[in-house]
Amino acid sequence: MSVKAASRAPILVVFSLLLLLPAAAYAAGPVNPGSFSKHAGNPVVPAGAAGSWDASTAMAPSVVLVGGQYHMWFVGAAAPAFVGRVGHATSPDGLTWSKDSAPALDVGSPGEWDSKSILGVSVLFDGGFYRMWYAADNGSTVQIGYATSDDGLTWVKLADPVLSPDGSSWEQARISWPCVIKVGGRYHMWYRGGNIPNTAIGYATSTDGVNWVKHSGNPVFTGGDAGDWDDVLEAAAVTHDGFLYHMWYSGAGANDVGQVGHAFSADGVNWTRTGIVLANGAAGAFDALGADYAFVRLEDSTYKMWYSGLSQEAYQIGYAEGAGVASHWLYVPVVLRNYGP
Secondary structure: OOHHHHHHOOEEEEEEEEEEEOOOOOEEEEEEEEEEEEOOOOOOEOOOOOOOOOOOEEEEEEEEEEOOEEEEEEEEEOOOOOOOEEEEEEEOOOOOOEEOOOOOEOOOOOOOOOOOEEEEEEEEEEOOEEEEEEEEEOOOOEEEEEEEEOOOOOOEEOOOOOEOOOOOOOOOOEEEEEEEEEEOOEEEEEEEEEEOOEEEEEEEEEOOOOOEEEOOOOOOEEOOOOOOOOOEEEEEEEEEOOOOEEEEEEEEOOOOOEEEEEEEEOOOOOOEEEEEEEOOOOOOOOOOOEEEEEEEEEEOOEEEEEEEEEOOOOEEEEEEEEEEEEEEEEEEEEEEEEOOO
16 A cells, blocks of 8 residues: 555554563563572582592582472582582472482593593483483593483483584683573573683574584673673573573683673573672682582572582582562553544
8 A cells, every 4th residue: 555545544553562560460571580698508518528429529500390309410529630420419498408429420431522520410301301411521522412311310321422512713622511401392502612711602402402503603602801700701501481591600700709690681692791690708608719600490480599619628509599570561552543634
């Protein structure tokens, strides 16, 4: 219809304005994080006793809730040589944990791709069984592998890695600390590439959790400017609130003290930082030298965070909690009328 023809007859045009209102009466929208409070009884998962396989390190947790019970997998190690293995613990409430005495997943045999150390783990309960993605080192290359389990205790590894570094300037020969979530029937992975201090976060997707396609624009998240608290990226964990992706990323500055920041994204690729949400503790605290390598779950309107606290003695796992701040979407019809001559 021409402009002239349109002007001869009345027109009724209806469209909607999208308003963001903090009113619980409307349909729920994104759940933004509020401030986090650390649990008074931290650490909730301490390092093991002297002589145990995780005597110096319990860090980088991944948590699922199945049948009313929390399951945690974490990276454990004993000084002085860091040989990371995957531990397992259970809890009725996310605060009181019972650790298994032996690792749930060990390094591979000499000559295998995961023979030296495990560097990060991500677990989902999906399709009636547990899926694990883990990064491991063979002394020259760090890659990401895959394993499955019926009970979360006994794991069957896929023989070959499912994601390997491509030799690019940013990935170099190391991709590690994976985080995998499932949204819309597709698996989404964020992982760290490169060697500290030259690290960044990459992104890949998969339809089956085994065959992955890296994003063509990787890396999707880089460190802050020189001198910023997050100019070195350590790891990233991601949640999805039904509307937006939320990244809980660990960064460290010139003082090498890790803290947790937050960023959000509509597509998992383009991110907007909002700042630090969890800082390291005061002198003498179990997390005085760093609070990082966090995992976050959104339960109802509460963000539950398990994070790694570093002191002179050990890396141990603490808990913090924050009330989500829900935004709500309201579509308001706006009517324009042109009554013509």
